[in-house]
Amino acid sequence: MFPKMASFPDQEIAENRKPPSEAEVLDRLRRGRLTLSPLNLQLQRVNEGGASVDGVLEVNWGRERSTFLFEYKNTSSSRVLTNAVAQIKRIAAEPKTRSKVNPMVIVPFLGTESLKFLEQEKVSGIDLCGNAVVLGERFRFWQSGGPNTFSSSAPIKNVYKGTSSLFARCFLIQPRFASLNDLRNFALGKSHFTAVANQEPSRLVKGTASKVVKALVDDEIVARNGDELELINPRRLLDYLRQNYSYYGMHKVDAKTILTQEECWSRLAKVRGTGLKSVATGLGSATHYGVLSTADRPTIFVNDLEKTIDLLDARPTSVFPNLCLVETKSDVPFFDVRQEENKLWASPVQTWLELATGGPREREAAQELERDLIKGAQ
């Protein structure tokens, strides 16, 4: 059963913008104030005093019942979620617990991507906004769509990294925006090509745009004149983006396919908009921008390696590979992509970043693109 609409499980929490502490969440579970209709959540045990997990929760759905070892984190970031998943999986797999309980994490908010991630990791997750994926022994429950009521007012630690950097990148495509809304709409427009049909990229919210702009103004990269925003130091912006760019966390696989390059791109184009994302990497796009001659094989960012390998009739191999796939869960490489028939090329900024953080020939080639980016931003 997959209910479409979210319910607000805990009005007490939903009205409170600050994520509750571990003690508060445990208290609400104890008092039955954390609900997830039609599931029934019952706190079985609380582990006191710095134990490696917070407790045991029983989830009932009709006559079905499953027990979960759970861990609560009061932050919903992907890094925290990834660490929590690793922690709870490790503990749930220990011999003394493996046969009795399933792993679960509880966080303030779970967006669709986080729910998918949890499902893929075979870990259940519940948030405090009505979203959940619960993988019981004999049932499977999915609920999404509940808005995040815990939008943090804390400044973003690094606006030049990850999804928030997309707002900064916008200024290298168009140096002036009439307002914050204008900037946000521009960013959304540049994300639509590889987005899932009818789904807005969840993290490009106005609150993030506002925090990014504030940081850019503080760093004297952008000037604010009334509502209007203008890039005033493109070179510094490029420097900060470069210093914070990293390939870290991406999974690269060399593979061989019987398909031609055109057939690969054609198959990828057919599934565009269904959730399987693909775009040439920046290094793979350098030839398209005429700055570097690179190996004659597609090098492609994808968000699901396994599905892409199936789609392209490929098999991983290091012996005479003719395809390179780089899996990433980040939205960043799929921003501002450029289309050429069935092919999608990385944005000039993404291409520049990969070149500028690469080897000596790549850095040499990056200079040409850098000149273009600075010229275009003036």
Added chain:
Amino acid sequence: MTGDPLMPHLMDIVARPELGDLILAGGFGVRVKQEHLVQTEARTLISPFPLARATNDLDLFVRMEIFSDSNRRDDTRRVIDDLGYEVTNRNWQFHKPLGENLPGRKVKIDLLSRSPNGGESVKLRPPRVGDGSLHGRDTAEAFAIDLGPIPVPVRGRTTSGVEIQGRVLVPHPYAWLNMKVRAAYDWLRMDKGEPPRKPYSEKHAFDVYTITAMLLEYELEQCREFSLAFANHELAISIRAEAQELFSSPASPALRQVRNQTGGNLDFDAFNEGLRQALGY
């Protein structure tokens, strides 16, 4: 290499018999040879070899007999002019637009030459070799460039869209390794605190590894023969010593640089043995 914007410019050169004896070195030479090795699934010393990348330069060695024959020299220059290249450095560096759809990008030709030997009547005014309409940048470490350049079959469209097949010469690995070891050694000197000669020259250490990794069995055998022929050559002796200093230890700065550029993948044993046999030390 069909989508590579540099390829039509190479095919323009391949299409002109007057330029058939030029030898394509540099990053694009490595790229062209690599594509051939991949297509023919050739058995190389190290497999897979690291993938080479090239900026928009065509580094072309001019053979000594072209400089010494004024007709061939002028024909070579005339064809370069015919192809629409403009001089950027008198008679040895040229450029032209890379393509209509790539505004602002240029393809560059750098002409190079080994130093003339005592008996050859070709003018040497460092850094220039040759005179009249055609010069080459003097490259002393290219002393073996004329030995057995490797013909690589190529196929593609010229800038005017004509599909052709032909062959391009790339340096024999023995000659190439001597040039690249010397260039990498220049970088090492810079690494030791001496003033930099050219930016990005750490790429040459990667190229030494890549060219060695791409060695075919028969090429390695020829390298051994060439290294014997140059056993007492002063520059070859220096370069052998430089290779030892640069690459004999897996922890050397040069190999650290290679590791950085290959993402950590490095078959040290095969590389060390291959380079040692190829250069004869």
